[in-house]
Amino acid sequence: MDSLAIKAGRALDVRSGKMMEDVTILVEQGRIAGIGPGVGIPKGTPVVDAGGLTLIPGLHDNHCHLMLEPRNFDELIYKRASAAMALDAWINASKALQSGFTTVRDPGDCDREYGLVDLRKAIDQGKLPGPRVIVAPHFLSPTGGHGDANDFAHDLRMAGIGRIVDGPDGMRKAVREEIKYGAEWIKVFVSGGVLSKGDNPAHSTYTIEEVRAAAEEAHRLGRKITAHAHGAQAIRYCVEAGFDGVEHCTMVDDDTIGLMKRSGTFCVPTLYVLDFLVKEDNGLDLTPDLVEKARVMRNVQRERFRKVVEAGVPVAYGTDIGVFPHGENWRDFSVMVECGMTPLEAIRTATLNSARMNGIDHEVGTLEMGRKADIIGVDGNPVDDVSSLRRVRLVMRDGRIFKTPAE
Numbered sequence: 001m002d003s004l005a006i007k008a009g010r011a012l013d014v015r016s017g018k019m020m021e022d023v024t025i026l027v028e029q030g031r032i033a034g035i036g037p038g039v040g041i042p043k044g045t046p047v048v049d050a051g052g053l054t055l056i057p058g059l060h061d062n063h064c065h066l067m068l069e070p071r072n073f074d075e076l077i078y079k080r081a082s083a084a085m086a087l088d089a090w091i092n093a094s095k096a097l098q099s100g101f102t103t104v105r106d107p108g109d110c111d112r113e114y115g116l117v118d119l120r121k122a123i124d125q126g127k128l129p130g131p132r133v134i135v136a137p138h139f140l141s142p143t144g145g146h147g148d149a150n151d152f153a154h155d156l157r158m159a160g161i162g163r164i165v166d167g168p169d170g171m172r173k174a175v176r177e178e179i180k181y182g183a184e185w186i187k188v189f190v191s192g193g194v195l196s197k198g199d200n201p202a203h204s205t206y207t208i209e210e211v212r213a214a215a216e217e218a219h220r221l222g223r224k225i226t227a228h229a230h231g232a233q234a235i236r237y238c239v240e241a242g243f244d245g246v247e248h249c250t251m252v253d254d255d256t257i258g259l260m261k262r263s264g265t266f267c268v269p270t271l272y273v274l275d276f277l278v279k280e281d282n283g284l285d286l287t288p289d290l291v292e293k294a295r296v297m298r299n300v301q302r303e304r305f306r307k308v309v310e311a312g313v314p315v316a317y318g319t320d321i322g323v324f325p326h327g328e329n330w331r332d333f334s335v336m337v338e339c340g341m342t343p344l345e346a347i348r349t350a351t352l353n354s355a356r357m358n359g360i361d362h363e364v365g366t367l368e369m370g371r372k373a374d375i376i377g378v379d380g381n382p383v384d385d386v387s388s389l390r391r392v393r394l395v396m397r398d399g400r401i402f403k404t405p406a407e
């Protein structure tokens with residue numbers, strides 16, 4: 001479809017926060033060619049009537065584990081080969097798109113090969129429908145860290161969920177290989193984790209030298225880098241090493257919050273996932289000690305994230321979906337608001353801020369002339385009521401419609 005017009009009751013300018021009324025968006029060649037109340041529609045252009053929906057930019061989820069699902073992780077890791085994981089990833093990416101998430105970043109996944117890169121290529125080449133996918137292929141983890149298989153008999157020499165990398169030289173080689181095979185982002189497990197046994201989220205599992213080597217190598221080769229980091233020291237290592245973002249940021253201390261603000265390091269908080277982990281009957285089959293670990297982390301994270309918001313650290317939306325059911329990418333918005341953000345600020349994390357973090361803000365993240373037509377329509381006014389973001393009725397990516405109000 002070369003051109004198309006969408007008429008709707010409202011459209012949100014996420015930059016200014018202004019709501020436009022009775023708006024028409026003209027889409028040509030997959031891009032926004034006109035937006036406003038008085039935009040003329042060339043004769044013969046098909047018109048989508050979005051009625052009373054509010055149009056906003058397509059949303060981004062920066063922490064989307066396309067290959068994980070909320071069930072026994074050992075089965076997911078050890079009983080699927082790469083091809084099966086890639087097929088599951090496509091199904092899960094489609095659920096994100098249907099929920100209004102037109103861009104997803106997979107911040108590392110359980111695949112031992114590079115299935116995510118192949119999935120991204122298939123979508124980019126138009127072979128498969130899907131959201132824009134941005135990939136960090138693997139979790140780089142130290143021996144015994146969050147990505148290692150720590151609770152198996154040692155003589156099995158089990159592979160874990162991550163790629164085991166030790167030492168600054170090992171890190172440089174691993175980063176080079178990730179990039180060689182298609183990484184846009186590098187993901188490093190710098191602290192212990194919640195869902196892994198035998199490691200402590202408060203510990204830094206890499207040294208500052210290893211963390212620096214990873215960042216230098218990624219940046220020298222023009223890629224971005226982020227980390228899984230819960231503990232205060234691990235977060236600080238990443239910020240000092242110049243990481244573009246830090247995931248979770250659970251125990252971030254006040255000094256590091258100040259440093260993140262000054263250096264513009266993005267926090268990708270992943271908030272709702274800890275609510276899900278402490279829920280009974282979540283299907284994950286967690287042992288009581290892991291549930292307790294999650295409960296403690298949840299409370300700390302809420303308190304610290306409030307400080308992150310108060311300080312004005314840049315935040316980009318990311319959920320850790322895959323640990324909870326795909327298609328529920330909207331879950332973090334209301335938690336962000338509970339932690340002190342306005343609904344508009346929460347929406348910005350998943351649009352403008354995310355586009356900036358990924359270096360694609362000249363293409364997506366706002367409803368502006370010349371931007372790619374990634375446009376969604378929600379039932380309600382999300383600036384008044386953030387819960388309306390779960391009611392996505394219209395989805396367009398690159399000018400192509402994937403969900404219409406009639407469905």
Ligand SMILES: [Zn+2]
Nearest residue numbers: 063065107320
């Ligand atoms: Zn994650």
